[in-house]
Structure formats: structure tokens, C-alpha cells
Amino acid sequence: MPKAARPRTPGDARPLAGICPAMPAPDPLVVQGPRGGLYCPAGDFWIDPLRSVETALITHAHADHARSGSATYWCAAPGAALLRRRVDPRGRAHLNPVDFGAVHLINGVRCSWHPAGHILGSAQIRLEAEGQVWVVTGDYKRAPDPSCRPFEPVPCDVLVTEATFGLPVYRWPPADAVMDALVAWWRDAAAAGDRAALWAYSLGKTQRILACLAARTDRPGPLWVHRAAAGLCADYAAQGVTLAPFEVFDPATSQPPPGALILTPPAAEDAAWRQALRPQTASASGWMRVRRQRHQRPVDRGFVLSDHADWPALLDTVRASQARTVYVMHSPTDTLARYLREVCGLNAGPVPRLAQA
Amino acid sequence: MIPFAALCDALDGPPAPAAQRAALVAYLRAAPAADLPWALTLLTDGPRPVRVPPADLAAWALDALALPRWLLDDCVAHVGDTGEALALLIDTHRRDPPEGPPRSLHRWMTELVAPLKGADADARRAQVLAAWAALPLRPLVWINRILTTGLRLAVPRAVLAQALADVSALPAPEVAHRLTAFTAPTAAAVAALLAPLAPGLASCAPHPVSPLEPLAGPAEALGPCTDWQATWRWPGLPCQIIRRGADTCVWTDGADLVSDRCPALVAAARGLPDGTVLVGTLLVVEPSAASDPSGDRPPLTPQPHDVLTRRLARPRPSAAVRRRQPLVFVAHDLLADGAGPLTGQPLRARLARLAALSLPRDPPVAGGLWHPPALTAAGWPALEDLRQAPAARRTRGLRLRPLDGADPADPAYHWPLPALTVCAVLVYAHAGARRRQAPLTDYTFAVWHGDALVPVAKTAEGLSPADRAALDAWIHAHTLDRMGPVRTVPAERVFALSFAAVTASPRHKAGLVLQAPRVLAPRPALAPADAARLAALQAHLPSAAGP
CATH class of the missing domain: 3.40.50.10890 (Rossmann fold)
Incomplete structure (x- = not known):
């Protein structure tokens, strides 16, 4: 697997430092890989990689988050069978199902999975290392769904949120x-x-x-x-x-x-x-x-029936996380990040990119 | 308002006449009588009591919601319509459910929309904000549409007429005809629209006329040329003008009533006797075209077909539009006149009665009725010469009808123009839509304009499967660039194309496009530089002066 160096130029890693100089963004625990997926340099593992890697932490089994070919998968226990069916039907990979809330130490990073309410076994992944807490939400929704556990807010320093419907025209009817x-x-x-x-x-x-x-x-x-x-x-x-x-x-x-x-x-x-x-x-x-x-x-x-968060749910989730820095993924536009910056006064933007050594 | 919004939701979408008709019938049966005038005015895109600029609505909403302007701009870019984006934004930021008692459509129109006219800005703002607070999402979307652009649901009038006929037991053509006079949202107008038929009133429905069959084989096989009437077949819509009492109905395509789109034609037809049924072709002509003194080539220049369809889609054409796009009705048959139906009589007799109507024989370049003189030819070879002449390119060919045929549904023939050919260079290829996806089937061909190649035709027609497979392999091996499904290939391969005509097209870089293009054969012996030049195609444009 590609051994990525820690970002060397602070400018690359902290694109928002210039926007909010009073609140410099912390060193990234998670960066965006060059071809999709998130990489955790401290723990040398990937979250939802789009290609085969050594260690893949999976939020849920949808094909834009879980791909076949990796050696080791970590996922929330209720979604393990779905993940096996989707990415590894022949049972060649090592699959670690973990209970919601249980903490696992992966290469020195404390990782835990928390319900995201998107589909069965969908999870937010909480990462703790170097004195920071990051939460990668994966896909999530706040609406009730009898087929999976409801979303649970996880306090953190940095929130990496999806924003598939990150525009204020989206609010789901009951x-x-x-x-x-x-x-x-x-x-x-x-x-x-x-x-x-x-x-x-x-x-x-x-x-x-x-x-x-x-x-x-x-x-x-x-x-x-x-x-x-x-x-x-x-x-x-x-x-x-x-x-x-x-x-x-x-x-x-x-x-x-x-x-x-x-x-x-x-x-x-x-x-x-x-x-x-x-x-x-x-x-x-x-x-x-x-x-x-x-x-x-x-x-x-x-x-109008969605398994993603609508605009009020996105803002509510950001508020509940108490994060001062919010990175936005899967968003068609920059709208949510700009709203969080200009209206809510938070550090917000796209996930920092993996600097090429 | 809620049932009307549900109707709009049901009508809005891809054209589905049966479903639209069912939704309309259900609404018309259940709607309160007071709502009907407004519902019909809105559905027919009749005159609106008020227009509110979308920018005003946007400013009031941003002010009320305390949102930044860029947020609305992002939403409008995503949604594609300011009124709908505002409705969705308001719904998202609503804390309480919509308040206020439900009001019916006519109350919304008379208590909210109509009073906005002439009100000052503050009063308008207060009225609109109150309406937004009271309406659920779907009615909100439609009231914003009514205020800004009008409903514009594009429900075909024939479908609306059919639905009204279903609930009123009137014939659908009669309802369609009455709908052209329906402009005011009043109970009296609805009563007139749905009034029972006067006894003894003739039908205003169009008469069945069989379509032309393409001529297979040589024209000589039809027998002596003198037994056939030959007329130019103009690129327009088949059309019938029906006079009944003081009324004039102009039908196109056998189903669509366009009387209110062509007031000049209706005025010109006013002099025709009661009961007249004229059959012909409706076209839009270039207003500047001068008639040709020699008379041996078609002296009118028709505008492209899409100009005609857009012209007929305008509910109330302005004087400027009528001047720029004059409509001409080219008469070629008469099915009834003041003395009664002529359908049992031979074409020869019908044409004599048509001539007796004394319609204008000179081409009306400013629009109107036209009964062109018959094409006089000494025999099939002379007609063939006319058909081959460059000026015939303004038409689609010749219409041949037996002079002794007594039935307008008798076989009549379309003698198309001989195909033109051009050598052009293959520049792009892309996979066709849906089922034709696998091989690269859509080819774009270009000709030289100065030092550049400009595309003039896109076609998937004509190549044999073997040729296509070979070309496919070559394209895959030589793709220079890809833009989505489109592959750019080196300008190396020359093909002979056939085409029916050239029409002007401002959307294309060449300013023109070939009609009905078809690949005839590869021309491997030709170098790309030997391909045609744009000027050669420009000479075929209808507006270019013939030799």
C-alpha cells in the first residue's frame, strides 16, 4: 500500500488557517486520499477507501464507501454480513466486526464505531490520537428508521460530515x-x-x-x-x-x-x-x-424519502458535535461549508488533501 | 388551493395525455364551481392579473428569513427556478406548520393575486409574506409560479378540451373551439364554454384526410401525367380552415386548434362562405421574400419547422411576432363550400370550386391565404426537371393526386426531392443512447470553412454492419480526446453523405445543418483536404438565391 508521508507544508494541511487566523486548524488526523477515501497518517489506515489497502475502516456497506480487495476490514457488527456479501463473498479478507461504542486501538489510534442511522450497521467512526478527537460521520440521517439504530451525536474536536443534500432547499417531510x-x-x-x-x-x-x-x-x-x-x-x-x-x-x-x-x-x-x-x-x-x-x-x-441528513439535520449534527472545525464531504457545492464559516463562525471547508511527498 | 396544486403536480411532468386527461377529469368533477374560471384561465395560460418580478420575491424572502444572498443564489443554481427555490427555502425554515384556514383557488386568486396589481411595494410584500406563511409546500411552489411566470404547464389544448368534453358531454372539437375564445376568469365565460350545443349546429371538427404515401418506382407508372394534379409540398403542417357561421376554426395536424394563434388568417378567411372546409398546409415564411416574376420556381421562402411550432405555441402573438413570422395557408383542396359538402366529387370538380372562391393567386409574402396556380408540365419529364431544379429545394418535393379521385382519402403520393450528396470528414464519434450503446454509432461529419472543419451533420444511418465494425475499431485505436461519451478522432476519413436539404441553424457553428443525413459510402481515395467547403452547402440554403 502507498506509504504516505505526513503533510509537510502547513499550507496544504491547513487550508483554512488564513481564513480564521485566530483559530488555526489542528494538524489533520485524517486527510483525503488522492483517489477517494480518507487516510489516517497517525494510524496508517484508511476509512472507506475506494481501492485496495492494508487496513480499511468501513462506515457502511454501500459501494461508494466499501470496495473489495483490502486485506483487513473493520466495521460495526450489525453490518458485517452486509459488508461480507458486498465486498468479500469468498471470505478471503480478514473482517473485524466491532460493537457500537467499543474502543479498539489500531496502530496507536483509539477507534470506535457509533450508530449513524443511515442503513443497518452504518456507523460514524470516532478517532482519538495526539490529544484530538475526530469523528468521520460516513453517511447518516436523523429521521426515524425502523431498520437500523438511530444516529447518536458524538462530541468531538473535528467533525468530518457528509453533505449529499447540503443545500437549504432540502428538508424532509415526516x-x-x-x-x-x-x-x-x-x-x-x-x-x-x-x-x-x-x-x-x-x-x-x-x-x-x-x-x-x-x-x-x-x-x-x-x-x-x-x-x-x-x-x-x-x-x-x-x-x-x-x-x-x-x-x-x-x-x-x-x-x-x-x-x-x-x-x-x-x-x-x-x-x-x-x-x-x-x-x-x-x-x-x-x-x-x-x-x-x-x-x-x-x-x-x-x-421524498432519503437516508441522508437534510439541511436542518446537518446543522443540528454540527451543533451537537460541539466541533470547532468541520470538514465537508460528498457535497455537490461549497454551500454548507461556506454557511458554517460565514454564518456559524466555524472552521469549515473540504477535508485537507494528502500532500504528496 | 390544495386540490389545484395536486392537479398541477399531476399534470407537470413528461407528456402523458391519458394520465393528464384522467387527472383533469377528476379535478373538474370535484372542483367547486367558483374555482373553475380561475383553473381554466391558469391552465390555458390566459391573461394574468399580475406579474411579480422574481427579484422582488427573492428580496422579500431573504429579508424575512435573514439569509445571505449567496445562499439563495446557490439554491437557485441547483433548483433551476427562483420561485421553486424560494418555496423550498421557506418550507425548510418554517418553524410552525402553515397557519390560517384553507382557502380555495378562487379566493387565493381574488384575495391575494388580483389585489397585488396596483398595490405599493410594502403592501405587496406584506400580502405575499402572509400567503407564504399560510400555504403548505406544494401550493406554495405553484403560487410562486403563478406570480412570476404564469403556470406554463404546457397541457395540450386538445387534452384539456377532451377532459372538458368528458365532463360536459359536448364534442371535444367544439370545446376546443370555444376554448380559443375563453380568456376571462368569469362564471359567464365558463357557462358559455360548457353551454349545450345549439340544435342543428354543424360540427367544427376537422375532416379525415389520408396522409401521402411515398412514391415507389418511376412516376411514369402512374399513367398519363394529365390525370394527376401536381403541387409543391411545402415544409409546414397539414392544416384545415373551417368556416361555420361567424366562426373560423384553423386546425393543424388533425387535432390542434390554432385559430387564436393566427388572427391574420382568420380575418382573411372571414370572406369565405359559411360551411367552407379548406385543406392545405400552414407555414411560416420569410417576411422579406419577394415573389419571383418568372413564376417557374416556388416563390416563397419557408422558415424552418421549429420556427413554425414555436410560433404556434405562443398564446398571444404580438404584432412584431406576426410581422416577423407571417403565417401562410397554402390551399390545395376544398372539401365543402357554401353549397354543401364536396367529398363525393372528383378532385377536378373540387379544384374548380376552389378556384371559384377567388383566393389570392400571388404568394402573400406578408402572410394570408394562398391558392397557388397549378404546376403546368407537358409530361413526367418536365415535372422531373422542375423537381431537379435548385429552387425546388425550398419545398419537400411534389404532391401527386389523381384528378378523378372522388374521395379525399384516395391514395395520393409524395414524390420527394432527389437526395443531394457531399463529401465530409469524420471528426467525432459517440455511442448512441440507450439500446444502441455498445458500438460507436453516432458520427459527426464536418466540412471546411477556411482552415477549420465545422460540423454539419450527425448521423447513425447508412453504414453496413461490417463497415461500422471496421470504423469502430479504427475510432477506438485513434481516439485523440474524450469529452464524456464523445470521442474526437483525427480528421483523416472522408465519407460521402446524402441529405435531403440544408436548413439554417444558428445553434451550429456552421450556421446550417443537413436534413436527413445518411452515410452513403467511405471514400478512402479522398484526402481530407478534398472534402467539401461550407460555401457549397450554403448555396443550398433556402434563402440563397437560386440560379
Whole structure:
């Protein structure tokens, strides 16, 4: 693996020192790798690397955070089976599941995993070394989700937060109201003798919807889940998450009856079965809040249901962390960092880059 | 307001006439009678009581929310619309749920929107802020749209007419015709729109006319040339003008009523007898085109098809637009006149009755009705000469109809223009959309303009699979640069292209684009420098003077 030197030029490591000279940013415990992922020079390990490394600390099993090929993986215990299925189905790598809150010393850095509320087993990673506490949130949400443990704020000096929806136009409606609307749409489709197809990510969103539906008695028809998501549902069930009963949807052979709701990953938007079954279609995603993005999806309806934090939740999380320095990742724009700098008076910006020795 | 906002949400999106019609019918059946005038005015993009500049709304919202301007700018850039971005921002920063009793659409329009006209800035601000506080998100999005740009949902009038017909038991063409006169949001206007049909009133619906079939084989196979009527086929929309009492209906494409888009044509048709049904083509012409004294080439210069569609999409064309883009109706058949229907009579007799209407025979360069003189040719070879002439490039070819055919649905033929050819250089290639993704199927070709190559055509048509595979391998091996899916290749390969016409296009660097381009064959013997020059294509532009 590349042995990265500690950043030598203070300017590289502290891009914000000039903006807030009174509050110099601390030496980075975590830096941005050249090709994605975060590197901890003090502990010589990576967090969510996008290529194979020696030691990878994983926040959750989504493909933009967990990739195959590393020698050792660390992750929160509830998500271990998902991670194994996604990155290491043949069991070649060494996988260390850790309990939430338990502290592990990795090359001198005290590491612990804390619930992030994004999907099953999603975690924030707390790092403590050289007298600093850093928290890397990974993806997280603050909305209730019966399929995973809720987010727990972790006090820290430096917060590395995601900001997929880091714009103040994003505020999620109450999840219950969205589920009511979704069931009403399903009921209307069933009443019209149609099938309903809902595009939702195969890991996380699908199981969240199934868990929400499990608690409801007003389901108007049978549930079918695309085979790409069925195995992941089994992993959820093994962790004790109650999912609504469903049948596995195999596009080549399955014939869901009219009135069925088919949960299918977005990659199947153009699939031939859509032509054959002619379902009413909808998409469940935070992007559905904005008209322009809703129109980019070839669906009839959009439900605003996200597994990420909205703008109020991002600000609330920053506040609860008590961090004076906030680094922002996965953000389409600089908006959140600028807001934290100019309105909240914090040190904020992108994660410092790994200086090339 | 909430049911209307839900209707707008249902109508907004990719065109889906059946779903739009169902949503409209459900709304029209359930809406309170007082809401209908406003709903129909908004859906037809009728005159608006007030316009509020988006900048004013933005300033009031930033002030009320105490947010920096750059934050709104970031949001507008992301959302793409100031009104929607403001609605979302307001919803995000709302502490309490929307307050105030729910109000119906007509109350919002008469109590909020209409009083904004003439009010001073402070009063407007206070009114709008109060409305924002009272409305949930979706109605908020739509009220901002109504205040700034108008609803602009682009619901086809035919769909709206069909939905109104469903709830009123009137024929849809009748509703479409009445909708063109619906401009005021009053109960009287709605009553007139949905009034029962007067007994004995003739239909204003367009008559069925069969589309032209492409001519397969030589024209001589049709028999003597004198048995056929030949007319130029202009690049426009098929159109019918129907006179009924004091009314004039102008239908295009068999379904769309455009009477209110072309007041000059309606005025010109006013002199025609009651019951007249004219069949022809509607086109937009260059206003400056002078008629050709020799008369042996088509003397009008039509503007491109997209100009026509945009011209017909304007709800209330201004005088300047009508002057810049005059509409011409080229008559070529008459299905009924003041004396009754002519559909049982042969074309020869119908044309005689058409001539008796004394429509203008000279091309109306400022717009209006036109009955062009018949093309006189001594035989098929003479027609062939006309078809080959450069000036014929303004048209799409010839329309051939049997003079003794009694039924307007009889087979009639389209005799297209001979294809033109040009040698051009391959400059870009990229994978086609969706199903054609695997091989690089879309090729961009360029010709010389000075020392530079300017793209003039993009096509995926014409190459055999073997040629395409060989070209694919060459492109993969010689890609110089990639911009997304587009690969730049060295300007080395020359191809012969065929095309139907050249049209002006300000969007293209060349200022023109080839119509219906097709790869004929590779030209390996030609060097890139031997490819055509732009001037050779410019000579084919409709506006260029013919020889």
C-alpha cells in the first residue's frame, strides 16, 4: 500500500488557517486520499477507501464507501454480513466486526464505531490520537428508521460530515406522511388494476420501506422485491429487523399479480419487464424534492424519502458535535461549508488533501 | 388551493395525455364551481392579473428569513427556478406548520393575486409574506409560479378540451373551439364554454384526410401525367380552415386548434362562405421574400419547422411576432363550400370550386391565404426537371393526386426531392443512447470553412454492419480526446453523405445543418483536404438565391 508521508507544508494541511487566523486548524488526523477515501497518517489506515489497502475502516456497506480487495476490514457488527456479501463473498479478507461504542486501538489510534442511522450497521467512526478527537460521520440521517439504530451525536474536536443534500432547499417531510402517501399511491394503482413499481436502492432504502410496511396493516396487495435486494433483506432479518413479507421478483420468470408493489433498484429503470408489466412507477429518494431532478427520472411519481441528513439535520449534527472545525464531504457545492464559516463562525471547508511527498 | 396544486403536480411532468386527461377529469368533477374560471384561465395560460418580478420575491424572502444572498443564489443554481427555490427555502425554515384556514383557488386568486396589481411595494410584500406563511409546500411552489411566470404547464389544448368534453358531454372539437375564445376568469365565460350545443349546429371538427404515401418506382407508372394534379409540398403542417357561421376554426395536424394563434388568417378567411372546409398546409415564411416574376420556381421562402411550432405555441402573438413570422395557408383542396359538402366529387370538380372562391393567386409574402396556380408540365419529364431544379429545394418535393379521385382519402403520393450528396470528414464519434450503446454509432461529419472543419451533420444511418465494425475499431485505436461519451478522432476519413436539404441553424457553428443525413459510402481515395467547403452547402440554403 502507498506509504504516505505526513503533510509537510502547513499550507496544504491547513487550508483554512488564513481564513480564521485566530483559530488555526489542528494538524489533520485524517486527510483525503488522492483517489477517494480518507487516510489516517497517525494510524496508517484508511476509512472507506475506494481501492485496495492494508487496513480499511468501513462506515457502511454501500459501494461508494466499501470496495473489495483490502486485506483487513473493520466495521460495526450489525453490518458485517452486509459488508461480507458486498465486498468479500469468498471470505478471503480478514473482517473485524466491532460493537457500537467499543474502543479498539489500531496502530496507536483509539477507534470506535457509533450508530449513524443511515442503513443497518452504518456507523460514524470516532478517532482519538495526539490529544484530538475526530469523528468521520460516513453517511447518516436523523429521521426515524425502523431498520437500523438511530444516529447518536458524538462530541468531538473535528467533525468530518457528509453533505449529499447540503443545500437549504432540502428538508424532509415526516417519514410517516411519506409512507402514508406511498401506500395511498399503491392503493390507487391496485384499485385501477395496475401493478406499482417503486424504484429504491437495493441496500437500505428497500429494507427501510419493508420495515415501515411491516408495521402497517393497510397494505393493499402483495409485496415483491427484486432479486438483487432479496439476499440483503435476509441479512437484515438475521439481525432481527422485522420486514414485511415479500416474494422474490425475478424479471425473467416472475409474474406479480395486479395490485402488487414491486420494489426494484434504480438500475432496472429501463428493463424489459417494465414494458411487459406496464406498472405505475414511482421513485423514493431525497432528490425527488426538486422538480428538475424528479423529471430526470422516468417515473410517474416521486416520494421524498432519503437516508441522508437534510439541511436542518446537518446543522443540528454540527451543533451537537460541539466541533470547532468541520470538514465537508460528498457535497455537490461549497454551500454548507461556506454557511458554517460565514454564518456559524466555524472552521469549515473540504477535508485537507494528502500532500504528496 | 390544495386540490389545484395536486392537479398541477399531476399534470407537470413528461407528456402523458391519458394520465393528464384522467387527472383533469377528476379535478373538474370535484372542483367547486367558483374555482373553475380561475383553473381554466391558469391552465390555458390566459391573461394574468399580475406579474411579480422574481427579484422582488427573492428580496422579500431573504429579508424575512435573514439569509445571505449567496445562499439563495446557490439554491437557485441547483433548483433551476427562483420561485421553486424560494418555496423550498421557506418550507425548510418554517418553524410552525402553515397557519390560517384553507382557502380555495378562487379566493387565493381574488384575495391575494388580483389585489397585488396596483398595490405599493410594502403592501405587496406584506400580502405575499402572509400567503407564504399560510400555504403548505406544494401550493406554495405553484403560487410562486403563478406570480412570476404564469403556470406554463404546457397541457395540450386538445387534452384539456377532451377532459372538458368528458365532463360536459359536448364534442371535444367544439370545446376546443370555444376554448380559443375563453380568456376571462368569469362564471359567464365558463357557462358559455360548457353551454349545450345549439340544435342543428354543424360540427367544427376537422375532416379525415389520408396522409401521402411515398412514391415507389418511376412516376411514369402512374399513367398519363394529365390525370394527376401536381403541387409543391411545402415544409409546414397539414392544416384545415373551417368556416361555420361567424366562426373560423384553423386546425393543424388533425387535432390542434390554432385559430387564436393566427388572427391574420382568420380575418382573411372571414370572406369565405359559411360551411367552407379548406385543406392545405400552414407555414411560416420569410417576411422579406419577394415573389419571383418568372413564376417557374416556388416563390416563397419557408422558415424552418421549429420556427413554425414555436410560433404556434405562443398564446398571444404580438404584432412584431406576426410581422416577423407571417403565417401562410397554402390551399390545395376544398372539401365543402357554401353549397354543401364536396367529398363525393372528383378532385377536378373540387379544384374548380376552389378556384371559384377567388383566393389570392400571388404568394402573400406578408402572410394570408394562398391558392397557388397549378404546376403546368407537358409530361413526367418536365415535372422531373422542375423537381431537379435548385429552387425546388425550398419545398419537400411534389404532391401527386389523381384528378378523378372522388374521395379525399384516395391514395395520393409524395414524390420527394432527389437526395443531394457531399463529401465530409469524420471528426467525432459517440455511442448512441440507450439500446444502441455498445458500438460507436453516432458520427459527426464536418466540412471546411477556411482552415477549420465545422460540423454539419450527425448521423447513425447508412453504414453496413461490417463497415461500422471496421470504423469502430479504427475510432477506438485513434481516439485523440474524450469529452464524456464523445470521442474526437483525427480528421483523416472522408465519407460521402446524402441529405435531403440544408436548413439554417444558428445553434451550429456552421450556421446550417443537413436534413436527413445518411452515410452513403467511405471514400478512402479522398484526402481530407478534398472534402467539401461550407460555401457549397450554403448555396443550398433556402434563402440563397437560386440560379
